[in-house]
Amino acid sequence: MSRISVVTGASAGIGRAVARRLAARGDAVALLARGGEGLAATAEDVRETGATALPIEVDVADFGAVDAAAERIEKELGPIDLWVNDAFSSVFAPFEQIGMDEFARTTEVSYLGYVHGTRAALSRMRPRDHGVIVQVGSALAYRGIPLQSAYCGAKHAVQGFTESLRVELLHEKSNVHVTMVQMPAVNTPQFRWVLSRLPREAQPVPPIYQPEVAARAVLYAADHPKRREYWVGGSTALTLAANAVAPGLLDRYLAWQGYGSQQTDEARDPHEPANLWSPADGSPADGRGGGDAGAHGAFDDQAKSRSLQLWASQHHGLLASVAGGLLVTAGAAWAATRR
Template identity: 70%
Template sequence: MSDNPVVVVTGASGGIGRAVARAFGARHCKVALMARGRKGLSAAAEDVRREGGTSLPLEVDVADYDQVAAAAKRVEQELGPIDTWVNVAFTSVFARFSDIRPEEFRRVTEVSYLGYVHGTMAALNHMKPRDHGTIVQVGSTLAYRGIPLQSAYCGAKHAIQGFNEALRCELLAEHSGVRVTMVQMPAVNTPQFTWVLSRLPRHAQPVPPIYQPEVAADAVLYAADHPRRREYWVGASTVGTLLANALAPGVLDWYLAKTGLKSQQTKQPAPADQPANLWQPADGPHGHDFGAHGEFDDRAAPRTVQLWASRHHGLLAAAGGALAATAAGVWRRTRA
């Protein structure tokens, strides 16, 4: 890798993507930022430059492969060979499955799943001939465990998981120097809860424990540096949920049916004027820059023990810490 690596981040205008772009900028990387909204892109590009990196903002809808491929070609021409590609871009609908229209479900799938496929294809077109490069898929606990009110998003994350595993096996069979890895995220304090299309009666919220976007960015950078591991699990909720789903999926189904709808909504009514970024960016001509953080700074943790444990003591230690944290949370809820 060069002294100033070239990094592509999709969904870079807000949330995790914005934090990831900023973190790579702090490493003095050349960062290509892909997203639809011009205002968020401009602010993200300034963030990268302020941190010491070089930025190239590109207005791209990842649901359109031709746009992604053209953007990747421009990155190579203007910044140099792509070293790392991070897929983050997504959209979703907060609603019961019966309240989601077919065209909305298709759109979520095209952005949140096929967007990752398109990004990976474009990256591999440049990386494979050089036999060098890393692709990081930003996943979620929901890649393994579906929850109510997020059927479209859960379907996309499950799909990414399967597609990425298949690709990883193919690259290993080819003895390729290109690496792919996936980072499974917990609940993160991002603007998605204010700009995702919602048909919920109350304001959407992440299910605690909640982490700041910088925690997610730290995990992505670590995964990019150590891509030989197939995936990284971030946060007590992620590891605990995955283990619970593996050990007692029926019990978890019952628990989520009982608690999952209420826990994803605050007590406040859903704003009547809340933007929806499904078809158009929320930071478009009539919108504003949303930044990396959402509305839950007072409840979001700035670090995670599980990521530290996975770095220093492996998955078993991370799982042990997660189980302890999960058990403590269950005990507190039982006592409440």
């Protein structure tokens, strides 16, 4: 019997890659996003594997619409087993160049969108005492960087919200689990979609990973949800470690490097679509169709298709055992030299 999975932000990027991977393993996949063209293309990706797709155009900032989508999913597909929150939007600009309405909109989509998806899923999973919610996070949930204050604030909020909910579920001894996957820079179309006021084209801070790496991490987390979170990419681990040990030093490094590392050498195209208020991949009927963007962005030539850190995060128990064994062996060898 196939599992029923839901992915928000499913029309492109990580959400698109996650939907493809869920379909490949046989899940029926409900696809939630605003962009009609991207949704239709993702649904076709899913159906090509022989799996069932249910595309639903919805703005995750609207809880009523998200809850209605969840109700439709359960009526048409069955009880939801997995809900993946991934939808977001943002603004690339210094804080004082971001309008307060733009900041609020980013928060509504990138933070409250996760809250809305979680509530819609939880209200159906909790009575059955079964289900998994995966929050697609970021290293920026722990470490703010310049030019992304709205997005960093939203990811920090998702982190705190998820920790609070996780403890409540543990207190109830619930069999519903929530986990978070902290992502590195990923090669997605967002860097040509997100509203930008930078002089040059926005780019992910290298090293950059392909969305399929992120998708593998999400599915592993979905299948092993008792771990509170997973880190993807060595850059994520290094960033979080540096922020824990020397945050002030990291502040100064980012003040020095954080502006240039988020921009290419190419001047920004002022006519690029921005998806803050409406989808960049609209539907033909609304006259805003920007075309299907797929899962990948413009950085295929730089992006990595594997992550050693992801493997380490998935096998931390094995690595701890090996490290312990090496310490015991080293200790025994040292003791032998003292005899």
